[in-house]
Amino acid sequence: MLARCSSGALRGLEAQAVTVEVDIAPGLPGLLMVGLADAAAQESRERVRAALRNAGLKVPLTRVVVNLAPADLPKAGPGFDLPIALGLLVASRQLAAERVEGVWSAGELGLDGGLRPIRGVLALALAAHRHGARALVVPAANAVEAALVAGLRVWGADHLSEVVTLLRDPWPARVPTPPRALAPAPGARADLAEVCGQHHGRRALEIAAAGGHHLLLVGAPGSGKTMLARRLAPLLPPLAHREALEVTQLHSVAGLLGEGAGLRQERPFRSPHHGCSAAALIGGGALPRPGELSLAHHGVLFLDELAEFRREVLDQLRQPLEEGELWISRARQRCRFPCRVLLVAATNPCPCGWYGDPSQSCRCGEAQRRRHWGRLSGPLLDRIDLQVVMRRPEARDLGSPYREGTPAAGETSAVVAGRVAAARQRMERRNREGLANGQLTGQALAGVVAPEPDALRLWERALSQRRLSARGAERVLRVARTIADLAGQARVSTAAIAEALGYRSFDRVD
Ligand SMILES: [Zn+2]
Structure with a gap:
């Protein structure tokens, strides 16, 4: 008997519909997988068999062929375990075919039949909704994420036997649909009020936030470049729901969302190390995942020690920065990832770091300094609107809670964000397509x-x-x-x- 179950395969940021076909025919016991499945998907055979047995279900002692269709779409990861298991149950008449009709499912099975979370569930839920799925069954740890898609019925389960009980019951008494809106508790956010002195840097940060201008911070070690960069994202307007969904989807596809996580409502801040590869920055892999640039989508990408990044890595940033999206090509597919980011780059003024600083003298020669700037200049610097030289704060800027005459704290991020929002509204009303001035x-x-x-x-x-x-x-x-x-x-x-x-x-x- 032939059974069919619905699921999806990731393709870049999106998921595409996959039909899992399970055919049981007379012959020697064995399970054959066809349809371009990667190694992790191939291992489904062993996991599914053990999970069925340990969940008290029967494993067909005959020839089984599993086909993942369409055949030309690469399928990766362990997420097909659950639809394969359900297909086997239908094909061996342990579950009625109409029970799985229109039901999408995805999840990794443990050998004991437990369901483990997978990446990309939000993308899958969006695809299921697009295809008019009756319901989507996912591991309980992914259920909040899936439930972000309004109008889609989501069933979260911890164990295969739970899924079977749910599907066998024509009117499930207790449908475990998770709560719809769950935001992570806002942690202690970095505030501009904590930045002492640095009027020039603070002002540049405000302008960068208002106009969406890329920013270069130049200064000696300890001048507060990182401290400032971390405070840029909270100055930007709150994410619109559509933007928050995109950010969540990107982190989900990258496997960085975390169990039980819901909507990401904070603008991302990503700070890749200067030793990172082009693939880590841009994205990559046989079945491409987003890189740091896309993980910073709608937020801030901070490149500290810009001069230490490899030139060929930086060169790859140019076009995506301009276009706000990038494409990764593989033999069988081409994936698009969005990457509209605000770039903050930081660097020392010279290799030793002290050039131009009043407190220490620079040990570099003229040629070294020239080489340092040679590495920075060119196409990337060309896209940066704001260049700021930062001085280390002086003692009188820092003040002390134990001394009289501590300078008044700087403005809070909330006050600055208010001005930024007003400026953005002006741009939206005036500029073509409501673009920020930086574009x-x-x-x-x-x-x-x-x-x-x-x-x-x-x-x-x-x-x-x-x-x-x-x-x-x-x-x-x-x-x-x-x-x-x-x-x-x-x-x-x-x-x-x-x-x-x-x-x-x-x-x-x-
Ligand atoms: Zn120097």
């Missing part, structure tokens, strides 16, 4: 800058005196537009241009 170029930018006559003259003078490149000059306008938006000004003033020019410390003539 405007050419005519789209020229059409909204509206400089005052004096401001225009200042910009033109700076262009010739500082020999700014065409791109560098455009960047000044882009940042000035954001500065004006933060101030609620319709036109860009001289002050805005002057401030924007201050964020171009490392422009080279190109």
